[in-house]
Amino acid sequence: MKLNGSQILMECLLEQGVDTVFGYPGGAIMPVYDALHAYSDRIQHILTAHEQGASHAADGYARSSGKVGVCMATSGPGATNLVTGIATAYMDSSPVVFVTCNVNEHLIGKDSFQEVDITGIAMPITKNTYLVRDVEKLADVVREAFAVARGGRPGPVLIDIVRNATLAQTDYTPLPREKHATSGRLGALIHRASRDNLCRLGAPEPDREDIDLLVDMIDQSKKPLVICGGGVVRSRADEEFKTFVECIDSPVAVTVMGGGGISGRNPLTTGMIGMHGTQASNHAADRCDLLISVGCRFSDRVGLNFDSFAQNAKIVHIDIDRSEIDKNVQTDHHIIGDARQVLALLNQKVSQRDNSAWKEEVFSFPAETIYEDTTDTLTPKQVLSSIAKILPDDTIAATDVGQHQMWAVQHFRFDYPGQLITSGGFGAMGFGLGAAIGAKAANPEKTVLHITGDGSFRMNSQEMSTEEYYDLPVITCIFNNGVLGMVRQWQHLIFEKRYSQTTLDRGPDFVALANAYGLPARRVSTVEELEDALHEAMELGTGYVIDCAIGQHEMARPMISAGDHITQFLVD
Numbered sequence: 001m002k003l004n005g006s007q008i009l010m011e012c013l014l015e016q017g018v019d020t021v022f023g024y025p026g027g028a029i030m031p032v033y034d035a036l037h038a039y040s041d042r043i044q045h046i047l048t049a050h051e052q053g054a055s056h057a058a059d060g061y062a063r064s065s066g067k068v069g070v071c072m073a074t075s076g077p078g079a080t081n082l083v084t085g086i087a088t089a090y091m092d093s094s095p096v097v098f099v100t101c102n103v104n105e106h107l108i109g110k111d112s113f114q115e116v117d118i119t120g121i122a123m124p125i126t127k128n129t130y131l132v133r134d135v136e137k138l139a140d141v142v143r144e145a146f147a148v149a150r151g152g153r154p155g156p157v158l159i160d161i162v163r164n165a166t167l168a169q170t171d172y173t174p175l176p177r178e179k180h181a182t183s184g185r186l187g188a189l190i191h192r193a194s195r196d197n198l199c200r201l202g203a204p205e206p207d208r209e210d211i212d213l214l215v216d217m218i219d220q221s222k223k224p225l226v227i228c229g230g231g232v233v234r235s236r237a238d239e240e241f242k243t244f245v246e247c248i249d250s251p252v253a254v255t256v257m258g259g260g261g262i263s264g265r266n267p268l269t270t271g272m273i274g275m276h277g278t279q280a281s282n283h284a285a286d287r288c289d290l291l292i293s294v295g296c297r298f299s300d301r302v303g304l305n306f307d308s309f310a311q312n313a314k315i316v317h318i319d320i321d322r323s324e325i326d327k328n329v330q331t332d333h334h335i336i337g338d339a340r341q342v343l344a345l346l347n348q349k350v351s352q353r354d355n356s357a358w359k360e361e362v363f364s365f366p367a368e369t370i371y372e373d374t375t376d377t378l379t380p381k382q383v384l385s386s387i388a389k390i391l392p393d394d395t396i397a398a399t400d401v402g403q404h405q406m407w408a409v410q411h412f413r414f415d416y417p418g419q420l421i422t423s424g425g426f427g428a429m430g431f432g433l434g435a436a437i438g439a440k441a442a443n444p445e446k447t448v449l450h451i452t453g454d455g456s457f458r459m460n461s462q463e464m465s466t467e468e469y470y471d472l473p474v475i476t477c478i479f480n481n482g483v484l485g486m487v488r489q490w491q492h493l494i495f496e497k498r499y500s501q502t503t504l505d506r507g508p509d510f511v512a513l514a515n516a517y518g519l520p521a522r523r524v525s526t527v528e529e530l531e532d533a534l535h536e537a538m539e540l541g542t543g544y545v546i547d548c549a550i551g552q553h554e555m556a557r558p559m560i561s562a563g564d565h566i567t568q569f570l571v572d
Contacts, residue, residue, distance in 0.1 A: 005135040005166040006035035009099070012142035013043060015177055018070050020044045020061065020441050022054040026074025027114060029101035031166040046441060046470055049462040051078050053434040055085020056460075058096045060435030062089075064396055064418045065442035066236060068149050069096040075103055076114030079160070080121065084428055086156050087125040091425025092257060093234055095154035097145050098122075105133050105162040119160050127155040135168040143180055152203055153321045154234055203320055206337030206345060213333060214292070214316055215349045221290035223313075223358045224250040227273060227302075230257030230424070231295015231319060233417040237340035238262065241294065244343050249355040251362045253281035255296050256409050259420035264413035268359075271367045274302040275560050276406045279365035282558075282566045285310050287361070292316045295339045298328040299425065300562065308565050318342050369410055369557050377551040380407035382527050383477060387449065388412065390534040391475070395447040396421065396439045398474075400432035400456030403485035406556035408451045430459030433476065437463060440472040447538070450476040454504055455484045461510075464517035467543045474544075475537045478510055481550040489555050493570055514545035521545035 003011065009032060013021070021043060025033045036045055048054040051073045058069035069089075073082050079100040089096045103112045119129040128148050130141045138161065145157040218224060226248075232241050238261055245252050245268055252262055253273035262269060271278035273285060285291065291313040296302060298317075303309045306329050314332040317325055318339060325334045335342050370381070384407060387395075397412055398421040399405045405422055414420045421439055423431040436450040457478050467474050479485070484502040491499050514521035520537075524530045524546060537544035558572045 001172055002169050003172045004031070004035070004169045005138050005161065006031045008135070008138050008170070008172050009142060009161070009166070010035050010039045010043065011172060011174065012139055013070065014039075015143070015175060016068065016146045017177065018043060018068075020046065021070040021072055022046045022048055022057040022061070022438065023072030024048060024051045024054055024074070024078060026078045028075035028103055028163045029072065029078070029166075031163065032072065032099070032101060046437070046466065048434065048437075048466045050460065051081035052084055052430065053437075053460055053463040053466065055082045055096075055098070056088065056428075056431050056434030057438035057441070057466075059085060059089045059094050060398055060421050060438030061442045062094050062096050062438075063421045063435070064439035066418065067442070068146055069094070069438065070099070071096060072099045074114070075101055075118070076116050078114075079116055079118040083121060083125070084426075086122055086158065088423050088426040088428045088431060089156040090125040092423065093154050093230060094156065095149040096156045097149050098156060098158045100158065100160045101166060102131070102160050102162050104164045108162065119158060122158045125156070126158050129158045130160065132159060132161040132165055135165045135170045138165060139172060139175070143175065147180060203338035203341065204322075204336050206335055206342045208345070210333070210335045211342070211345050211349065214335060214346065217290055217314060217316065217333065218248050218350055218353070222355070223287060223289040224248060224355065225284045225288035225291050225313070226250045226252050227291065227293040227296045228252055228254045228258035228261040229294055229296025230255065230261075231339045232258055232261030234295065235320075235338050235340040236417050237343055238417050240340055240343035240347060242266070243347050244350065247347065247350050247352055249353045249359070250292075251280070251284050251359055253277070253284060255302055255424075256405075256422060257424040258296065259409055259422070260414040260417045261295075263415040265415065269367070270362060272409050274566070275304060275562070276410070276556050276558060277566070278367050278369070278410070279558065279569075279572065280362055280367040282560075283365045284362045286312065286567050288313045290314050290316070292318065294318045294343070295320070297324045300328070303329050304560060305563055305565050377525055377549045378527065378530065380404070380479065380550065380554060381411055383479065383530060383548050383550075384408065384411040386527055386530050386534060387477065390531060390538065391449060392447050394419070395449050396443060397449045397451055398422070398432045398436035398439055399450075400452040401427045401429045402453045402456055403489065403554070403556040404451055404453045404456075404479040407479070429456040432456060433460055433463045433467070433474070436474040437467055437472050440474055441470075448474050450474045452476060452478050453485055454478055454480040454482065454510070457510065458508065461513060464514060464519055464543065464545075468518045473542050475534070476543075476545045478545065478547045479550045480510070480547050481552045481554060483552055485554070486556065489559070492553075492555075493559070494561065510545060510547045519543045519545055521547065523547040523549065525549040
C-alpha cells in the first residue's frame with residue numbers, strides 16, 4: 001500500500017508494539033503530528049510542558065517497563081531541548097528512540113529557520129543516529145533503530161527525518177517484529193552484529209572457559225564481595241543474581257544504578273558502595289580477596305581512587321560491553337556477556353559455600369546511616385521511613401539529583417528492577433518528575449513516588465501540568481532545606497564554608513505552585529503531618545505535592561572526597 005513518510009512512521013511504531021509516545025509538536029514535525037491524529041486510538045500521545053520533560057518521561061517509561069521508550073520533537077530548539085534527556089539515557093543505558101524532524105532537504109546546511117544538525121550533536125551521546133532523506137529508507141531505519149536501542153547494552157537512538165520525507169509517498173509493506181531478524185538489510189545487520197560480538201545489537205555469547213575460571217576463583221576465595229550494578233537491572237537478572245550470591249554466600253554492595261537488582265531487604269546486602277557508600281560496603285571492598293562486579297562500570301563515584309580500589313582482591317568484571325573492561329579499574333579476569341545469561345551459566349556450576357566469618361566481619365561495620373531526630377524539622381530518615389510505612393512496598397520511586405537522591409538510595413528498600421528510576425551517570429537535576437510521569441504511564445496500577453529537592457524541583461516543575469491533565473498521579477516529596485544541598489555540603493566540608501550562590505532564599509511557594517496546576521499540596525515539618533499528608537495522597541488518588549521541611553545543615557553521609565581511598569571517610 002502507498003503511504004506517506006509520516007504514516008509509515010506510525011505503522012512502524014505499531015510494528016514495535018509502541019502504545020505511548022511523549023513529545024511536543026512544532027513546524028517541521030507537523031506532518032507527523034497530522035498522521036498521529038488518525039492513529040490516536042492506537043497510539044497515545046502525551047504532550048508535556050517542555051521537550052526535556054518529554055525526554056525524561058520516555059526514559060522513565062523505558063526503565064520502569066523494560067520496553068523501548070519513544071519521544072518526538074520538532075527541529076531546531078525542539079531537538080536541542082532533548083539533549084539533556086538523550087545524554088541521561090545514554091549514560092544509564094536506557095533504551096529510548098528519539099524522533100525529530102528537520103527542515104526540507106533543500107534547506108539543509110543553509111542556516112534555515114529552526115535548522116540544527118541534531119544528528120551531529122547527538123552522535124556522542126547515542127548508540128546511533130540517522131538522518132533520513134529518502135522516504136523509501138524510512139521503514140528500515142525505524143526498525144533498525146529499535147533493534148539497536150534494545151539490543152546488546154541498551155541505549156538511546158535518534159532518528160532525524162527531513163520534512164519532505166514525511167510528506168513523500170512510497171510503498172509500505174508491513175513487517176512483524178518477529179520477522180525483522182530474517183529480513184533484508186536489517187537481518188544482515190543483526191547477523192553481522194551477532195557474528196562480531198558487538199554490543200550494538202546482539203549480546204555476545206559468554207566464553208565457557210571464562211565461566212569455569214571464575215568458578216575456580218570463587219572456590220579459592222575466603223572473602224568474596226559481589227557488586228550489583230545497573231547491568232543486573234537492565235537485563236532483569238534479579239532472580240539469577242539472588243541465586244548466585246546466596247549460593248556463594250557473598251555480601252553484596254549495590255551501586256546507585258543497581259538499586260532493585262537485589263532486594264534491599266536481602267540480609268546479604270551491605271548497601272550502597274562508593275562516594276556515599278556505607279561503611280560496610282566500602283570496608284568490604286577494601287578487605288575482600290575476590291571482588292566480582294556484575295554490570296558495573298566502576299565510575300569515579302564507585303571506584304573513587306582507581307589505583308587503590310579493592311587493592312587486596314582479585315577483580316572480576318562481568319559486563320555486556322567489552323569497552324568497559326579495564327577502562328577505569330584493571331581487572332584480573334572478565335566475562336563478556338549479558339548479566340542474566342552469565343549468571344545462569346554460573347549458577348549451573350557454583351557450589352554452596354559458607355562465609356559466615358567473613359560476613360560477620362563485614363557487618364561489624366554499619367550498613368546504614370543513622371540520623372538523630374530533631375524537633376522543628378524532619379530528618380531524611382524520618383521522611384523515608386514514613387514513606388516506606390504508608391506507601392505500598394512495590395511503589396516505584398523516581399528521584400532527581402542531589403542529597404535527596406543519596407538519602408533515597410540509602411534508606412528506601414528497592415526490591416525489583418525498575419523500581420528505582422534515577423539519573424545516575426549524568427546526574428541531571430530536573431529528571432525526576434518527567435521520569436515519574438513516564439513510569440506512571442507505563443505502570444498505571446502502581447503507586448509512583450517522586451523524590452526531589454527544592455533545587456531540582458524548580459527546574460521542571462511545569463510538568464505538574466502534564467501530570468494533572470493526563471491523570472497520571474504522582475506523589476512528590478520535596479526535601480526542602482532552602483539550599484542547593486549537595487553543592488552546599490561540598491562548600492561546607494571542602495571550601496571552608498564559603499556558601500557561594502547555594503542559598504535558595506526565594507520563591508516559589510511550592511504548595512501554592514502545585515495548587516496553581518490543580519494539584520493538592522501540603523507543607524509538613526513533623527512526622528505526624530507527613531504521615532497525614534501521605535494518607536491523604538493515597539486516599540485522593542491524584543497527583544499530590546508534599547513540601548517537607550529539612551534542616552539546612554543535613555548532610556548525605558557518609559561521604560568520601562573525589563579521588564580519595566574508598567575507606568577515607570570525610571564524614572561518616
